[in-house]
Amino acid sequence: MKKVDVLLGLQWGDEGKGKIVDVLTPSYDIIARFQGGPNAGHTLEFNGIKHVLHTIPSGIFHEKTINIIGNGVLIDLLIFQREIDKLKERNVDATKNLKISKKAHLILPSHRLLDAAYEYAKGKSKIGSTLKGIGPAYTDRTARNGLRVGDLLQTNFVEKYNRLKNQHIEILKFFKFDLENHQIENMSFFEYEEKWLSIIEKIKKFDLIDSEYYINQALKDNKSILAEGAQGSMLDVDFGSYPFVTSSNTITAGVCTGLGVSPDKIGKVIGIFKAYCTRVGSGPFPTELINYEGEKLRSEGREFGSTTGRPRRCGWLDIPALQYAIMLNGVTELVVTKIDVLNSFENFKTCQQYNYNGTFIDYLPYESEENLLQPIYEEIKGWNGNINHVSTYNQFPENLRNYIEFIENIVKVPITIISNGPDRTQTIFRNI
Helix, strand or coil, rough: CEEEEEEEEECCCCCHHHHHHHHHCCCCCCCEEEECCCCEEEEECCCCEEEEEECCCCCCCCCCCCECCCCCCEEEEHHHHHHHHHHCCCCCCCCCCCECCCCCECCCHHHHHHHHHHHHHHHCCCCCCCCCCCHHHHHHCCCCCEEEEHHHHHHHCHHHHHHHHHHHHHHHHHHCCCCCCCEECCEEEHHHHHHHHHHHHCCCCCCCHHHHHHHHHHHCCCCCCCCCCCCHHCCCCCCCCCCCCCCCCCCCHHHHHHHHHHHHHHEEEEEEECCEEEEEEEEEEECCCCCHHHHHHHHHCEEECCCCCEEEEEEEEEEHHHHHHHHHCCCCCCECCCCHHHHHEEEEEEEEEEECCCECCCCCCCCCCCCCEEEEEEEEHHHHHHHHHHHHHHHHHHHHHHHHHHHHHHHHCCCEEEEECEEEEEECCCCC
């Protein structure tokens, strides 16, 4: 019997998962998203065109591959419909190879209001939410109040919807929230709600499935499956830099609950990391560079959020954090992305340890508040040349190959894929 391979991010998200899933898709029968929602932004580039997906799995551009939105994913109907419309503009009919779990939860328009109210109430302690309603929707799921895709098929859905919306409005009164004048994407709440509700009948045209049965039967039928993660391991609700995290389990364990497969069905775990680090929003970031080098990384790497457009915080590669994520996920092989962003650096650095209250440590302690962990760096000699045209590993400059092997020697996991540009063709497979 086949097993489910997993592909997920090992940093604070934005590692380039969408591109690598797209590249690997021809090797799989099924691509399945297992957590997160439209707070994710998976960017793919090919044929000179950039594509950004928020809810739909990154294998959607391959007609022969089935794509599944799993039960652990949150869906905002309006954002989902926009994705579908953009795919149609590129002659992709998602109804042909996209299936949606009936157990996937819905993000209601009022969840977005709650998200804004909660974030505003935090003041200076805000977490940097994307304001997509993710946290409140997951809260309702845990509190057993949520609505799911399967509920859309029931005759009393609108009654259920209004009941939950009214609960949210009562909560908003406590925050003295200005419901009448608050804008969601330049629309009033009532405009957004009207559009959201109008999409229900369109969603019913998709194949709404009991995804746990579908996926387990596919494994019995010897189908190959790749589980696609969103965000990154350092944003995991349990093991990330809490409370500056997302609301789901972004690590390998989330595959089991987000798709309905048992732990013994997990196969390869492919972990993705950038050749440097970035983070969006608030929270600890030991290697952050608030200087010329940080600005250069942001500029060279086009580090602006694909979902929010916000500039990303940038810093050097954090090896202890990478080792932590590898441990949590049981990573069996690694993918390094955006290595070409370092092309013009004469030298750059990697963090090997932290100075933690005067003691050198190589792990992430519970206490990881801002500025508590001071990075101890090792300088790496750059290759100072363009590698975007390279097509085999041996064509890389010696200093770049030294950097790859330097990381491998520390983390003890092979780097099998190297991304040397944003296009799907700029991907180097390394035989080890």
